[in-house]
Amino acid sequence: MEEVARVVPAPADMGTAVIGVPEGDDLTLGLRLESVMEGVLVSGVVRGTAVGECVRCLDPVSQQVTVRVQELFAYPERAQAAEESGDEDAEDEPVLVDDQADIEPAVRDSLVTALPFQPLCRPDCPGLCSVCGARLADDPDHHHDLVDPRWSALQTMLEDSSVSDETKES
Ligand SMILES: [Zn+2]
Numbered sequence: 001m002e003e004v005a006r007v008v009p010a011p012a013d014m015g016t017a018v019i020g021v022p023e024g025d026d027l028t029l030g031l032r033l034e035s036v037m038e039g040v041l042v043s044g045v046v047r048g049t050a051v052g053e054c055v056r057c058l059d060p061v062s063q064q065v066t067v068r069v070q071e072l073f074a075y076p077e078r079a080q081a082a083e084e085s086g087d088e089d090a091e092d093e094p095v096l097v098d099d100q101a102d103i104e105p106a107v108r109d110s111l112v113t114a115l116p117f118q119p120l121c122r123p124d125c126p127g128l129c130s131v132c133g134a135r136l137a138d139d140p141d142h143h144h145d146l147v148d149p150r151w152s153a154l155q156t157m158l159e160d161s162s163v164s165d166e167t168k169e170s
């Protein structure tokens with residue numbers, strides 16, 4: 001058994017279209033490599049900082065992600081033997097290549113799953129005004145008066161009328 005603590009530059013595509021760990025940024029690995037009968041079991045924790053944009057207001061979002069990874073890498077002889085014996089699952093199982101375990105796919109899978117599907121700068125982000133695009137968080141009372149002259153004529157009529165809201169709805 002061996003323990004590995006290492007900081008590595010993130011490979012490309014560590015995330016989704018909206019949020020992810022930028023290529024070259026630090027990924028901190030804390031891994032344990034265990035020799036088991038079939039091969040080497042790699043397990044541990046990977047940490048990085050994902051950056052993206054709030055889907056509502058487009059402000060930058062940055063959040064730390066910590067994911068667990070666990071993957072068994074078979075010895076090449078074992079994998080080959082399993083394949084030859086007709087074990088169909090063996091084909092998809094990761095294999096040690098020149099005594100190296102490529103954990104990148106496992107890290108990517110865990111990381112992408114852990115990232116928010118729709119990142120938000122804060123849970124109650126009010127987003128942008130649908131009319132002018134202003135940030136509603138800066139101006140919660142923000143609203144637009146109807147400026148179209150045809151509508152303003154109608155508005156005057158409504159304001160002048162003594163009809164209450166209740167009767168208007170029915
Ligand atoms: Zn936001």
Ligand SMILES: [Zn+2]
Binds near residue numbers: 129130132133142144
């Ligand atoms: Zn507006």
